[in-house]
Amino acid sequence: MARRLINCVVNGDETDFLCEDGDSLLDSLRNEVGLTGVKEGCGTGDCGACSVLLNGRVTCSCLVFSPEADGATITTVEGLADGDHLHPLQECFLEGAALQCGICTPGFLVAAKALLDANPNPTESEVRYGLAGNLCRCTGYDKIVRAVLEAAAQMREANV
Amino acid sequence: MTIADDPATTLPGYKWVGTRPIRPDGFDKVTGRARFGADLTLAGMLEGAVLRSPHAHARIVSIDTTKALALPGVKAIVTGADFPEPAGNPTDQDMCRNAMAREKVLYEGHVVAAVAATSKRIARKALDAIEVQYEVLPHVMTVDEAMAPGAVLLHDGMITKGMDPAPTEPSNVASRVVYQRGELDKGFADADVIVERTFTTKPVHQGYIEPHAAVADTTPDGRSTVWCSSQGHFAMRAYSAKVLGWDPSRLKVIPAEIGGGFGGKTTIYLEPLAVRLSQKAGRPVRMVMDRDEVFMATGPASASKVTIKMGANKAGEITAAELWMAYEAGAYPGSAIGAGSMTALAPYNIPHFIIEGFDVVVNKPRVYSYRAPGAPQSAFAVESVVDELAHKLGIDPIDFRLQNAVEEGMQAPYGPKYQKIGFKETLEAIKHHPHYSAPLGPNQGRGVAAGFWFNAGMNSSAVVHINEDGNATVVTGSPDIGGSRASMALMAAEELGIDYNRVRPVVADTEQVGFNDVTGGSRVTLATGAAVVDACRKVIADLRARAAKTWDVPVEQVEWVDGQAQHVDGSQPPLSLAAIAKGWARTGGPISAAATLNARGVGAGFSTQLVDVEVDPETGHTSVVRYTTAQDAGRAIHPSYVEGQLQGGVVQGIGWALNEEYIYNADGKMDNPSFLDYRIPVASDLPMIDAVIVEVPNPGHPYGVRGVGEVGIVPPLAAVANAVAAATHRRFTDLPLSPPRVLDGILNGTEES
Numbered sequence: 001m002a003r004r005l006i007n008c009v010v011n012g013d014e015t016d017f018l019c020e021d022g023d024s025l026l027d028s029l030r031n032e033v034g035l036t037g038v039k040e041g042c043g044t045g046d047c048g049a050c051s052v053l054l055n056g057r058v059t060c061s062c063l064v065f066s067p068e069a070d071g072a073t074i075t076t077v078e079g080l081a082d083g084d085h086l087h088p089l090q091e092c093f094l095e096g097a098a099l100q101c102g103i104c105t106p107g108f109l110v111a112a113k114a115l116l117d118a119n120p121n122p123t124e125s126e127v128r129y130g131l132a133g134n135l136c137r138c139t140g141y142d143k144i145v146r147a148v149l150e151a152a153a154q155m156r157e158a159n160v
Numbered sequence: 161m162t163i164a165d166d167p168a169t170t171l172p173g174y175k176w177v178g179t180r181p182i183r184p185d186g187f188d189k190v191t192g193r194a195r196f197g198a199d200l201t202l203a204g205m206l207e208g209a210v211l212r213s214p215h216a217h218a219r220i221v222s223i224d225t226t227k228a229l230a231l232p233g234v235k236a237i238v239t240g241a242d243f244p245e246p247a248g249n250p251t252d253q254d255m256c257r258n259a260m261a262r263e264k265v266l267y268e269g270h271v272v273a274a275v276a277a278t279s280k281r282i283a284r285k286a287l288d289a290i291e292v293q294y295e296v297l298p299h300v301m302t303v304d305e306a307m308a309p310g311a312v313l314l315h316d317g318m319i320t321k322g323m324d325p326a327p328t329e330p331s332n333v334a335s336r337v338v339y340q341r342g343e344l345d346k347g348f349a350d351a352d353v354i355v356e357r358t359f360t361t362k363p364v365h366q367g368y369i370e371p372h373a374a375v376a377d378t379t380p381d382g383r384s385t386v387w388c389s390s391q392g393h394f395a396m397r398a399y400s401a402k403v404l405g406w407d408p409s410r411l412k413v414i415p416a417e418i419g420g421g422f423g424g425k426t427t428i429y430l431e432p433l434a435v436r437l438s439q440k441a442g443r444p445v446r447m448v449m450d451r452d453e454v455f456m457a458t459g460p461a462s463a464s465k466v467t468i469k470m471g472a473n474k475a476g477e478i479t480a481a482e483l484w485m486a487y488e489a490g491a492y493p494g495s496a497i498g499a500g501s502m503t504a505l506a507p508y509n510i511p512h513f514i515i516e517g518f519d520v521v522v523n524k525p526r527v528y529s530y531r532a533p534g535a536p537q538s539a540f541a542v543e544s545v546v547d548e549l550a551h552k553l554g555i556d557p558i559d560f561r562l563q564n565a566v567e568e569g570m571q572a573p574y575g576p577k578y579q580k581i582g583f584k585e586t587l588e589a590i591k592h593h594p595h596y597s598a599p600l601g602p603n604q605g606r607g608v609a610a611g612f613w614f615n616a617g618m619n620s621s622a623v624v625h626i627n628e629d630g631n632a633t634v635v636t637g638s639p640d641i642g643g644s645r646a647s648m649a650l651m652a653a654e655e656l657g658i659d660y661n662r663v664r665p666v667v668a669d670t671e672q673v674g675f676n677d678v679t680g681g682s683r684v685t686l687a688t689g690a691a692v693v694d695a696c697r698k699v700i701a702d703l704r705a706r707a708a709k710t711w712d713v714p715v716e717q718v719e720w721v722d723g724q725a726q727h728v729d730g731s732q733p734p735l736s737l738a739a740i741a742k743g744w745a746r747t748g749g750p751i752s753a754a755a756t757l758n759a760r761g762v763g764a765g766f767s768t769q770l771v772d773v774e775v776d777p778e779t780g781h782t783s784v785v786r787y788t789t790a791q792d793a794g795r796a797i798h799p800s801y802v803e804g805q806l807q808g809g810v811v812q813g814i815g816w817a818l819n820e821e822y823i824y825n826a827d828g829k830m831d832n833p834s835f836l837d838y839r840i841p842v843a844s845d846l847p848m849i850d851a852v853i854v855e856v857p858n859p860g861h862p863y864g865v866r867g868v869g870e871v872g873i874v875p876p877l878a879a880v881a882n883a884v885a886a887a888t889h890r891r892f893t894d895l896p897l898s899p900p901r902v903l904d905g906i907l908n909g910t911e912e913s
Binding site: 020022030031035036037038039040041042043044046047049076077078080081086090093094095096097099100101102103104105106109124125127128129131132133134135136137138139140141142143144145146 | 180182183185186187189190191192193194195196198199201281366367368369370371417418419420421422448450451641642643798800801803804805807808809810811812834835836840841842843844846848849851
C-alpha cells in the first residue's frame with residue numbers, strides 16, 4: 001500500500017512522517033516520530049493514556065487516523081517542559097507523588113494542561129470531571145487531583 | 161488540603177526515613193522518557209500477534225498454518241508443536257499449557273498459535289489465515305455448575321486433593337483446604353444471635369493500564385534476551401525457561417518500567433512465545449497485547465461463593481463461625497482459596513470455627529494474584545456478617561470489632577501466634593477520626609470493615625557501590641511499581657549518613673544482580689529494603705576499617721556518624737565518605753558490598769476503613785461521598801507512597817464493590833472485554849481518600865517496616881456493602897452493587913431494621 005506523507009508541527013518542531021491510511025496517530029507518533037511517551041492502554045479511547053493536544057484540544061490519539069493530523073499542531077508529554085524547566089504540572093506531580101507506576105502519567109499531564117488552559121481556577125469537582133477520561137489504577141486519583149489543584153494555584157500566582 | 165499544607169515530616173532519630181523527597185525515577189516518568197514494555201524498538205524487529213481460542217471449551221482437532229506462512233512478510237509461526245511436552249510439577253505443566261494450548265482449549269482467549277511478521281497488520285492478517293479445526297465441548301462457568309454431579313470435566317484425571325478418603329472419581333474440584341479450632345456445636349450453643357448468609361462475587365481484573373508487552377531477541381548461540389514489563393524478571397526467566405524447555409541461564413531478562421501489575425504481572429504470557437518466534441525467525445520480535453486480550457486471557461481474580469454462619473453472645477463475643485467457600489480457579493487449579501481461607505477470620509479471636517475451602521476449575525482464564533489474593537472475597541462475607549451481628553446486638557461496629565480483635569500473642573486461625581500487630585490501633589484511629597461522628601445526609605449510610613493480610617518476605621539481593629565521588633549506587637532486582645526506588649534510596653541514605661540525592665537506586669537485570677523474588681506480597685520495602693540495609697552496613701564496616709587503617713588505630717575506635725568516620729576520642733579529623741572514596745586506591749581498592757537474604761520477621765498488616773455512601777432511591781446508583789482508611793504501616797519510609805498504596809487499594813476495592821465484573825454470555829464468551837464496558841473507577845466517581853498511617857513498628861525489620869501494598873483492598877467490599885445496607889435498610893450479598901441490583905433490592909428486597 002502506498003504510504004502517505006504527513007506534515008505537522010509536533011512539540012513546536014516541523015515534523016513529517018509516512019503512514020498508511022488506517023494507521024492511528026498514536027502508532028505514528030510512537031513508531032514513526034519516536035515519541036513513546038504517548039502510551040497505549042486500550043486502543044479504544046477509554047483510558048486516555050494516549051492523550052495529546054491536537055490543535056490545542058485534548059484528544060485520544062488512538063482514535064485519530066494519522067492522515068487527519070496533516071497540517072495539525074500536536075503537543076505530547078515530551079513537549080510540556082520548557083527545555084530543562086518542567087511545567088508546573090510536572091513539578092506538582094513529582095512533589096505530590098501523583099504517580100505510582102507512571103504509565104497513565106503522560107496522558108494525565110496532557111489532559112490536565114488542556115483543563116488548566118481552559119480553566120485556570122478549577123474546583124476539585126471540575127478537576128475530577130475534567131480528568132474523567134483518563135484512567136489511573138494505582139493512585140485512586142487523590143494525589144493526582146491535589147497535584148492539579150496545586151499546579152493551578154502556582155500558575156495563577158505566577159501570572160499575577 | 162494542598163501539598164503545601166502537608167510538609168515533609170521527619171521522624172525522631174531519623175534524617176531521611178519518613179521524609180517525602182521526589183522519587184529518583186520521577187523525572188523520566190513525567191517527561192515521557194521512561195521506557196515501558198512496549199517502548200523498545202530493535203533493528204530488524206518483527207511484530208508478533210497471538211491467535212486465541214474463540215471457544216470456552218474445545219478439543220483442537222488440527223491446526224494448519226500453511227496459508228498463513230505463505231503470506232508475504234510472515235516470518236515465523238509457532239503452535240503447541242513448537243514447545244516441548246510440559247514437564248515439572250503439575251503447576252509448571254499447567255503454566256506451560258496455559259501459555260500455549262495443546263490438546264484442548266479451556267477458555268475463550270486461550271493461546272492456540274502466534275505469528276511474527278514485518279508489521280502488526282500482516283501478523284493479524286496471518287492469524288486470520290491459520291486454519292484451526294475445533295471439536296466444541298460443553299462448558300462450565302461457575303462453581304455451582306462445575307461442582308454439580310455429572311458436570312463436564314475440564315481435566316479428565318483431576319482427583320480432589322485434601323479429601324480423606326481421596327475420591328475415586330475425577331471432578332472439577334482441584335483441592336479442599338480446612339482450618340478449624342474448638343467445637344463448633346458448643347460455639348453456636350453459646351451464641352445469643354446467629355447470622356447465616358451466602359455471598360458471591362464475580363471475576364474482577366487487576367486492571368493495570370499497561371497491557372502485557374515483551375521483546376525477545378534470540379541469537380544463534382541459543383541464548384535470548386527478553387525485555388519485558390513484569391513484577392519480577394527473575395520469575396519471568398524461570399517460567400519462560402520452563403515453557404521453552406531451557407535452563408534459565410540461557411535467558412537474560414531486562415526489566416522495563418512496569419505500568420501496573422497488582423499481582424497480575426507475576427507470571428508469563430507473551431515472553432516464551434516471543435523467544436520461540438524470535439528463534440525461528442532469527443530476528444527480534446515484539447509482542448504487545450490488545451486490551452481485550454488482557455481481559456480475556458490474563459488475570460483475573462477469582463469469582464467466589466461463600467456461605468457463612470457466625471454467632472455471638474449478648475456480651476459481644478463472637479462464639480463461633482462456620483465458612484464454606486468455593487473460589488473459581490479458571491482453567492487450571494490455583495485460586496487463592498488457601499489465602500482466602502486463612503485470612504477470613506484472621507482479625508478475630510474466635511474460640512470455635514471451621515473454614516472449608518474449595519479450588520474449582522471453570523472455563524474461564526486461569527486466575528492470577530490480585531492484591532491480597534483471596535482475602536477480599538472472604539472478608540466481604542465475614543465483615544458483612546460481623547456488621548450485621550453488631551447491629552443485631554446493638555453494639556457499635558467498631559466496639560464490637562475491638563472486643564473481638566486479635567492482638568500480640570494470640571493464635572491466628574491459620575496456626576502461628578501473632579507478633580506485634582497494630583489492628584486495634586487502626587480500629588481506634590477510625591473510631592476517633594472526625595469522620596466517624598460526622599452527620600449523614602438523606603439517603604446516606606455509613607459502613608465500617610476491617611481486613612488482614614500476611615505480607616511476604618522471600619528472597620532478595622542487593623549490592624551497594626560507593627562511587628569515586630562518594631555517592632552511592634544501590635542495585636536491586638525488584639521492579640519499582642509504585643515508588644520503591646525512593647524507599648531503597650531513603651534507607652540507604654539513612655544508613656550511610658549521606659544526602660538522599662547522593663544515592664542512585666537501580667533495578668538491574670537478571671545478569672547484573674543476584675536473584676530476587678517478584679515484587680509482590682507487599683514485600684519489597686521490607687525484604688529488598690532489608691537487603692539494602694544489610695549491604696549498607698557491610699559498606700560501613702569496610703569504611704570504618706579503612707579509616708582505622710588510615711589512622712593506624714584499632715577499628716573498634718572508629719565510629720560511623722553522619723556520613724563520616726570519627727575517632728571515638730576525637731583525636732583524628734573526621735574522614736567523610738567522599739574522602740575515603742577519593743583515597744580508596746590506598747586502602748584496598750573500590751568499595752562495594754552485596755547482601756542476600758530470605759526475609760524473616762514479616763509483620764502482618766491490618767486495615768480498618770470507614771465509608772459514607774449515598775444511594776439514589778430512584779436509580780439504585782451508589783456514590784461514595786467520604787472515605788477514610790487507617791492502616792498499620794509499621795513505619796512509613798516514604799509516607800506519600802505509603803498513602804498512595806492505601807488510597808489505590810481502597811479505590812480498587814470500591815470498583816470491585818460497585819462496578820467491576822466479568823460478564824459472560826451463554827456461549828462462555830466475555831461480553832465486556834474493554835474499559836468502556838468493564839468500568840473501573842474514574843476521578844469523578846470518587847472523593848478524596850483520607851489515608852491515616854498508623855505506625856506500630858514491626859520488630860522484624862531494621863526500620864520497623866510492614867508491607868503496605870495489599871491489605872488496603874481487603875475491607876472495601878464489605879465496607880461499601882455495609883454502608884449501602886445502612887443507607888437502604890437492605891442487606892446485599894452479591895457483588896457488584898451495580899445500580900440495577902441495588903434498585904432491585906430497594907424495590908423487591910426485605911427491609912431490615
